[in-house]
Amino acid sequence: MGQTAHVSADAWTSVVTVVSALSLAAWLWLLLARGFFWRTNVRLPAQEEPDAWPSVCVVVPARDEAAMLPASLPSLLAQDYPGRAEVFLIDDGSTDGTGELACELGRRQGGLPLIVASPGEPPAGWTGKLWAVRHGVDLARRREPEYLLLTDADIAHAPDSLRRLVAAARTGRFDVVSQMARLRVASVWERLVVPAFVYFFAQLYPFRWIGKDRADTNGGAGRTGTAAAAGGCVLLRTEAAERARVPDSIRHAVIDDVALARAVKGGGGRIWLGLADRVHSVRPYPCLRDLWRMVSRSAYAQLRHSPLLLAGTAVGLALVYLVPPVAVLVGATTGSTTAAVLGATSWLVMAGTYVPMLRYYRQPVWLAPLLPFTAFLYLLMTVDSAVQHYRGRGAAWKGRTYARPDAVPDEG
Template identity: 65%
Template sequence: MLLWLSALSLLSWLWLTFCQGFFWRTDQRLPPRRPPARWPEVVIVVPARDEAEVLPVSLPSLLTQHYPGRARVILVDDHSSDGTGALAERLGTAAALPLTVTTPPPLPPDWTGKLWALRHGVELAGQTEYLLLTDADIAHRPDSLAELVAAAESNGLDLVSQMARLRVVTGWERLIVPAFVYFFAQLYPFRWSNRPGSRTAAAAGGCSVVRREALERAGGVAAIRGAVIDDVSLARAVKTSGGRIWLGLAEQVDSVRPYPRLAQLWRMVSRSAYAQLRHSPLLLVGTVLGLSVVYLVPPVATVVGLAAGWPAVAATGASAWALMAGTFLPMLRYYRQPAWAALLLPFTAFLYLLMTVDSAVQHWRGRGASWKGRTY
């Protein structure tokens, strides 16, 4: 039985490595671009709820963007209780770009808080040509906005999104974060998402430049108002309405939110994991079985095969484990982590399996996707 399972795992890894859009490669960066003849107007919309801890780092990076055209920033204070709005006002007093701080009306029952805040900011933006939708915990290098707009203009793209480089300082961050991006790319291979006509569509909510016309053609923010995984939903709406989208890894965009403890990373993953499975118990069972066969069987087969003197089992398990580790190496290099950490991916996958199950349990208990004092 273990030989059959390890063989199935090896076949799975051969398929994932060569037939899943080369998801493991990290070469999807901003496409070739040139400065446009005329720089279009951009409004940066930042939804923020209780973000006073990270705002002193992230907001100034937006207010000091080196953008050749007209640009301004709208921070939507989503009824924060920690003084986020007042802090933003102080940070904007001597900024290069104009800053507007606003608060949306009370949250309607069929909206998520972030999307309701985004809708309010987009309405205030008016008839601008582009919108940069970025989270309050994302810091941008000085040329980030110009590079994003140049990529959109040069390549005729309606949505340009970058997966911000997440923080990897503590031991738990180094263990969990690179795998988070790796698993996301496995679910939504960037090459497939960037290909016109492909059914795959994905974006990173922390950093997305979108043409206003394309957003309106997709139905506006209201079209995805109840989405927990709003970035993927936005990309799907833009693509299915005829827009061209692009997603890649960031070089000038960084997340500054710390996740020093496992509990914080656990909440980050578990709050939306079951939503990813469309709240289906059947998909949950399939996911648990699939993760077990693909990620857990290889190390078990390798160790048991060696200990029991079963060379076929050990060789098959080790081959699957080697493919797994090899596909993880590019992401570890992107995050500047040691190569030996690739061998720990089965343990990290086991943690993600538990987070997914916990996400389902929380949903069944009526707690759903809980974030910043709200439950969806």
Template identity: 70%
Template sequence: MEWIGAGSLLAWVWLLLGQGFFWRTDVRLPKRRDPERWPSVAVVVPARDEAAVLPDSLPSLLGQKYPGRAEVFLVDDGSTDGTGALARELADARGGLPLTVSSPGEPEPGWTGKLWALRHGIALARERVAPEYLLLTDADIAHDPDSLRELVAAARSAGLDLVSQMARLRAVTFWERLIVPAFVYFFGQLYPFRWVNRPGARTAAAAGGCVLLRREAAERAGIPEAIRHAVIDDVTLARAVKRSPTDGGIAQRSGSGRRRAAGGPIWLGLADRVDSVRPYPRLAGLWRMVSRSAYAQLRHRPLLLLGTVLGLALVYLAPPVALVAGLAGGRPTVAALGGAAWAVMCGTYLPMLRYYGRKPWWAPLLPFTALLYLLMTVDSAVQHYRGRGAAWKGRTYPAP
């Protein structure tokens, strides 16, 4: 128990100082200024059975106060709840940016539904608008009226090929408050935003709910055809953009010693003007959200699954177990090590709780939340081997 407690404490000291300060929540849109000329933008929204959330999200896109030309393309991906018709009704009633609603039919083999819809929407936008930028946003994401303007200004000012914001997810019910802040916290731990935003760094990620992408960068990276099979499409998209060589890219040394051109610069951070309106009132909905892609994140490898389970147990479950066992067994060293690790854990979680407007007393519950995520990850693997992996809205996608 002493070795376990010591290992957990050392892991937390390393996470605190050596993992890109992932726990901080100050990575927001970079400094920006209005460009001399506002580029044209096509907003592409893939939507499948989204009638329940569309009245809260689509009007926010149509109402964008953008100085340049912008149009919205909603791609109805085989909805059965009247999503397309509702989108047209909302546009007729609210006005604002021009809206085009289309449907591409069922995906071709090898394509996930969302990327098939994006392919259709991007192709349509190229014909109608010839946009310089694409805003790829989910149907459950609501934007403040100046969201598009600020995204474009940030991309232009910093010369970025991709700007992505992690939308502030809804956290109203008990389960949302328990699961959602931890979801963003764990994502930042896997993909520290500061590492993502560092030119030349290998870490690449994006948040699929809000991605502003330069059209030339998309074409250079072969988006979306090059990632058509991806279940975790946002991270895969960011990798493709960051790793696709540019003519003027800085040469980077590869593992083989050869120099290669660096890909386009990307940026990822937390949102101030972008919110998800999708409710998850019960644990079951949140469980499906996580488990559908957790094993894909581990590249469907059993050894990575085993390592993840052991790692979660050591980092998140061992501290409270060591504290309780040490106190119960009269072993002060074990209790001190477990308590110290738990304290560091709670301290790193407080900034995310503040970002979501939650009280500090939620922080000690993080080990329990981590246990739920561990079980969701194992369930994701079980569902994969039962042939039901990556299931979402009536579709199941095999491992590529």
């Protein structure tokens, strides 16, 4: 009996050792071959001010954002932009007086012209946000702007934000220049979850790969085809939007920013995405429940509502993030030096790649070893996203629930 138990323990230790070796191999690949996703120095590219500044229309979809507007809308109206610019705030069926407050802020603030409008309820096949964006873009096109700035109602911009975005787009000849707004990090849960959210996003969509053109064969097909944007701040050339039929071509997309980037890049456009220094979110996520809702509402949509992709994601997260601490624990309790060293090395590489993001968010580096715990939370959020989807409550946001894309009618 005792000998059988000893053999079982040895077999378990051997399995953990092999799996921890796979985890370390995965981390070495992520460290060196995933576009250096962990570096945070991808910031707004080089800018030269043009001789003649192009016209820009700013489109802000807003649904029940009265609490956010006082901290965000005035920053748009106060933009120091040398060219012609207007702001279109599209009230997406708000019940908290968002539209009225926006008008009041516009009268009080002054600055750029503000137009507040409402498109009514979205038709079948459209998400509310994209229906509001379409209405705003239709209004903006009457001014014939060269660029559209799509930004959310909870995003505040430094006074020179629009100026720098346009200069970067003109200098680099980009059709899309998008910045990942710096999210709020104040509560305990925000400190644990928010930097990891951006870290995971960059791991999934390495910023350096996004900026590569499809014609650039040096990066390989997978790299040049990588496309993503951050919906809080997207400067979009109007001609590229028309060529890609945005937003109509992505009307049912829950993850609309990535869909927009894919549509533009798929049509031959050039896109750029990086971290922001002077664009930030004013939305608080004080409780885990708030962060959970933010992630779970779109996590399963990110996996294209595929049970197979969900299973693969769960296995991948476990292998990469959960195996290292488990291997250290098993090695310490069984005396397996190999398992402990492999697990500790993987954990060290993991923590090391997370440190730059913590520094970007001005957080203490001792949070880095806690990344496996945060990854476990994200795994639970993703599973919950799938559960809510099959219960008919997937992609629920502000009173609306959206069907999976292949369940909506095609409007041609």
